[in-house]
Structures are given as C-alpha cells and as structure tokens.
Amino acid sequence: MGEFDLIAALRSRLPEEGGRLLLGSGDDAAVTSADGVNATSVDAIVEGVHFRRPQSSPEAIGRRALSTALSDLAAMGAAPGEAYVVLGVPEDLDEAGCLTLFSGLEAVAAETETLLAGGDITRSAVLFVAVTVVGHAPERESLVTRGGAAEGDVVAVTGELGGAAVGLLLLERGQDGVSDEIAERLIARQLSPRPRLAEGSALAASGATAMIDISDGLGADASHVAAQSGVGLDIDMSAVPLAPGLAEAAGALGEDALELAAGEGEDYELLACLREDSVEAARAAVVDAGGTLTVIGRCIDAEAGVRLSAASGRELRVRGFDQLT
Amino acid sequence: MGEFDLIAALRSRLPEEGGRLLLGSGDDAAVTSADGVNATSVDAIVEGVHFRRPQSSPEAIGRRALSTALSDLAAMGAAPGEAYVVLGVPEDLDEAGCLTLFSGLEAVAAETETLLAGGDITRSAVLFVAVTVVGHAPERESLVTRGGAAEGDVVAVTGELGGAAVGLLLLERGQDGVSDEIAERLIARQLSPRPRLAEGSALAASGATAMIDISDGLGADASHVAAQSGVGLDIDMSAVPLAPGLAEAAGALGEDALELAAGEGEDYELLACLREDSVEAARAAVVDAGGTLTVIGRCIDAEAGVRLSAASGRELRVRGFDQLT
Numbered sequence: 001m002g003e004f005d006l007i008a009a010l011r012s013r014l015p016e017e018g019g020r021l022l023l024g025s026g027d028d029a030a031v032t033s034a035d036g037v038n039a040t041s042v043d044a045i046v047e048g049v050h051f052r053r054p055q056s057s058p059e060a061i062g063r064r065a066l067s068t069a070l071s072d073l074a075a076m077g078a079a080p081g082e083a084y085v086v087l088g089v090p091e092d093l094d095e096a097g098c099l100t101l102f103s104g105l106e107a108v109a110a111e112t113e114t115l116l117a118g119g120d121i122t123r124s125a126v127l128f129v130a131v132t133v134v135g136h137a138p139e140r141e142s143l144v145t146r147g148g149a150a151e152g153d154v155v156a157v158t159g160e161l162g163g164a165a166v167g168l169l170l171l172e173r174g175q176d177g178v179s180d181e182i183a184e185r186l187i188a189r190q191l192s193p194r195p196r197l198a199e200g201s202a203l204a205a206s207g208a209t210a211m212i213d214i215s216d217g218l219g220a221d222a223s224h225v226a227a228q229s230g231v232g233l234d235i236d237m238s239a240v241p242l243a244p245g246l247a248e249a250a251g252a253l254g255e256d257a258l259e260l261a262a263g264e265g266e267d268y269e270l271l272a273c274l275r276e277d278s279v280e281a282a283r284a285a286v287v288d289a290g291g292t293l294t295v296i297g298r299c300i301d302a303e304a305g306v307r308l309s310a311a312s313g314r315e316l317r318v319r320g321f322d323q324l325t
Numbered sequence: 326m327g328e329f330d331l332i333a334a335l336r337s338r339l340p341e342e343g344g345r346l347l348l349g350s351g352d353d354a355a356v357t358s359a360d361g362v363n364a365t366s367v368d369a370i371v372e373g374v375h376f377r378r379p380q381s382s383p384e385a386i387g388r389r390a391l392s393t394a395l396s397d398l399a400a401m402g403a404a405p406g407e408a409y410v411v412l413g414v415p416e417d418l419d420e421a422g423c424l425t426l427f428s429g430l431e432a433v434a435a436e437t438e439t440l441l442a443g444g445d446i447t448r449s450a451v452l453f454v455a456v457t458v459v460g461h462a463p464e465r466e467s468l469v470t471r472g473g474a475a476e477g478d479v480v481a482v483t484g485e486l487g488g489a490a491v492g493l494l495l496l497e498r499g500q501d502g503v504s505d506e507i508a509e510r511l512i513a514r515q516l517s518p519r520p521r522l523a524e525g526s527a528l529a530a531s532g533a534t535a536m537i538d539i540s541d542g543l544g545a546d547a548s549h550v551a552a553q554s555g556v557g558l559d560i561d562m563s564a565v566p567l568a569p570g571l572a573e574a575a576g577a578l579g580e581d582a583l584e585l586a587a588g589e590g591e592d593y594e595l596l597a598c599l600r601e602d603s604v605e606a607a608r609a610a611v612v613d614a615g616g617t618l619t620v621i622g623r624c625i626d627a628e629a630g631v632r633l634s635a636a637s638g639r640e641l642r643v644r645g646f647d648q649l650t
Binding site: 022023026027028029030031032033034035036037038039040041042043044045046047048049050072073075076078082084085086088117118119120122123124125126128130132134135136140143145146147211212213228 | 347348351352353354355356357358359360361362363364365366367368369370371372373374375397398400401403407409410411413442443444445447448449450451453455457459460461465468470471472536537538553
C-alpha cells in the first residue's frame, strides 16, 4: 500500500456528513454547526515519553491518545463532540500499523460517540499522536472548572486509583509473583485508560463545584484544584479506593500501594468537589452512569494546602508531576 | 528557568477571557461561545520534514506553524477564531528557544486576530508544532469548498507563485549570483508564509465557487479541485504571476522558473474558481483586502484533467505531491 493509498484508506473510514458535521474530511477544513458553548482541549502522546513500542500496540496507542484527550472533556462535564487527529508517522510504522492505530481511535470514538472529523498525517522521526477534542454544553454554567470549590465542600473520586501506575511497573519490571489475571487488568489500566465521560456529565449535572481528571496524580491534581479554587484539600488516603489487585502487585514489586495511588497519575479517574448536601444525589447519578463515587476528603482553608493522610497518621508527600512530559 | 516556570511563562502570555473566549487556558479545556458554524483544521510541522534548524529560527517556526494552519481557513473563506497549539520540545531547544517560538505564534495571532486559546507542551525527541485552528462563519453556505466549481468557471490565483520553492533552494544551495535583497525576499516566502485570510474572505463574499490554498503546488492543488468539483482545469502558465526575483534566482540556480511555480508548493496563495460574471467584482474585493487576483485559466470538461500549458505550447507535468510529509 502506497502513502496516497494509506491516506485514502484512512479518509474513507472517517464519518460521513450528518448531525453536527456539515462538511467532513477532505476539504481545507471540517465544518460543524455550533450552538451553546464549545469546550476544546488538546493533548499529545509521544513515543519514548508517554508510551513505548512494542509494550503499547498501535491499537492501544490510538485508544490512549483519544481517551486521554476526552478525559479533559469528562473533567468539564462536557458532552463529547468532534476529534481532530494529527499523526506523526516514523519510517518503522508501516501502513498496517497506521491502520491499526486508527482502529484504536475509531474504537474509542464509537464507544464515546465522538466524531473523528478531521486530521493530518505527517512523517516524523518519532511516533506521535496529537488530538484536539471539542465538547459541547448548553452554556458556560453547565461546565465545571477547577476553580469553584469552597471550604467545607466534600472531595470525591470516581473509580479506583493506582492501577495505571502499578500497571506501568509491571510492564517495566515483569510480572513475577503477580497472577496473570491481576497483571492483565492492571496493565490495561495503564495502556487503555477510559475517559469518565458519563460520570463527568453526571457530576456536572449534580452540582459539582470543581472537577479535574487525575492524570498527573491525586496529590498533584488536588493541588491544581486547591490553587485555582483558593482552598486546601484534606484527603484521607485510607478512604481512597484502590484498584483491585494493586496491593498484591505492589507487594510483589516491593512498592507502597498508597504511594502509587497518591503520587502517580494516568488513572484518568475524576476528582470532584461537591457541596455536602449534593453528595448523595451525585453518587446516585454516577452509579446510574455506570460508575462509582467515593468520598475521600474535604476542602479546608487554603493555608493548610493539600494533605494526604494515611490511617496511621502518616502523611504522604504531594509530588509535583513534571508537566513537561 | 525550570520547566514549570516555562509553562507558567507561556500560560501568562495567553489571552484573558473576553469576547468569544469564556474560559481560557489553565483548566481542563478552553470554553468558547459558539454560533453559526465552525470551520476547523489541523496542521503539524515537524523538524526534518517541514523545516530544519538553524535555517529556520524558533520564531520563524512558530510563525510558520500558525500561518500554514490559518491558510486552510483562508481557503474556506472563514474568519479566524481560535488556535490550540501542541508543542513537542526536544532536549536541545532551551526555554529561551521555546519562548521565541511562542513569540512567532503570538505575532501571527496578533496580525490575524486569532486567539491563542490553549495548548499542550510535551517532551519529544524531535521538535514539532501541531496547530488546530477554528474559524467562524454565519452559515455553511458562507464557506467555500473545493467541490463547487463548474465547467466554464474562471480560475484565478492570489499573489505570486514560486517564491517559496526557490527560497528553499536558496537556503539549501546558497545564494551565489542572486542579489541579497532578492534572496532575502524569496527566502522569507519559504520561512514566513502569510495566510491569505482577507483575500479568502473577499473571494468567498464575491461568490467563489471553489477554493484551495496552494500548499502542495499549483498542479497538485488544481488536481484536488478538479477531483472534488468534477471538472478539468486548463491553466495558462504564461498568465501565472511569478514571485518577483524568481526568474533571476531560478536562472542562477539552473532551475526552470515555471516548473518551480507549477510544481512546488508552500506559497500559501489561494486558487479560486469564479463564475465569469463575478471575476471583476472579486478582483476589486481582493484588491480592497490588500491583495491581488490574477486570472490564470478556466474550468473545462473533467475528461481533460488538469493541464498546465506554457506559451510555447509546452505542457508542464502535474506533479502529485506526496501528502505524507
């Protein structure tokens, strides 16, 4: 298959006009109808920084690229709309690899009802996928920022934490002492994160005051909310739901499960702040959306900063994740 | 300056909320108000493929990345709105270089009234800049696609062609036999293309039936219009306006000026098709917008394909540009 054929093959798999998409790929720009407000986020994953081959298959790379971008829309409570993808293709990724990577993008697009509305493909010395996602909401007030939490608000998280971090360690160091089933599940948390779109939408509708996706790590992302809301966050690490199998795998690897859950990122769960009286309704709404919501702390005075305390009274370090990665 | 400081420095230079921008950078997504239709295009430039250092300064790389993306909006006749930038930073581009690259983006944003609404920055083994631009129009019918030309329509181009191609040769081979003034001007056409936004808007308002920006080369881009409109294009190369100094520089380099103007891309001028009776009004509108418009041919029967004929009767080859670059 030649390079023109590859582009034609990819283009033929993009959706036809319909719904919001008034003009699809193949012209100078895609044209979409607009109403309400757009929430737009860009996110890139780069070989050697965010993933390695062959640990990550081309399909997993495609899945991950779109999922992590959509996670930002989930954290706003926006409904996913369109995605635009730039693919940087090195010489050693052949056409079949490109098509498989695209299949990963398509799978996530189908699961989340996101339209792949356009893209660009270029040669590059290193494989990268840069994704722009556009979400929609009726009005600005429908969306949840990082900046609306107030002292006294309850802090909650969706799903379970730490799985992606220990999954990465299992990939890097091998799976000795960990059952195949558990290893597989934890590695999937690393390679194929799921954007919590339905949960984010439910939380936004339930009056969440602030929201962020946990990509940099619980401590670092809590710090972002603290800084932008002007509050502190007191988090009880004993209450944080841990990924099933995390304790076993961390033990086998000689790692501290709580450190992994607090300090490492890439779980792509949501951290939300809620007024005390909206927590139960929010939890029910998240469960209705197919997820779980667990209270893990409270917003406190800004002076206190972000505290991650374990049951023993031990304080976990809030690690600042280097964002230039 | 540390990496966090760099991100903070870049973020502090992004625009404040205002106008269409309801929530700027620093949250999970930027929020913009929407009305009418959005035209969205993505475009990436990669070191070693689209530019080389130090031939291209960081500022020129930033300028080029945003200009080439905006050129796609010009080709639709859309008004520029927002831009989202992903910057892949290799180890050997220091913080000062990143800031200078950003200055190039800022300069083009200011010149074109485009809002830098968000972005992402990541480590990468190779420098790349991926830009998503969003333009606006009242309705779908306000925008011009590649697919609306009909047999008998006139074919016209803005500005002059061939400058970017010979500018690249001057960079690669040196400037022997070419005056400094001419070399500088031609090299600028390569390194700092200008998106023809005002011209594109004027052409759209003047009833252009099809439009494309000349990025792949006159012949290749004419072929795109031909394929999507279902017409042939008969182009008189003797009528094509050549970049001032092109003939002199091509002569010094032993190259054919017409071949460069017909076969090489990156001029980022616009090719437009117009009904015969709208050409004069379109020309006046483009001149009012600060540009020039030159008739170079006519749409013919699809069977005839794309023909580039020089005065002597010589036919220039229509080169297919490899899009995977």
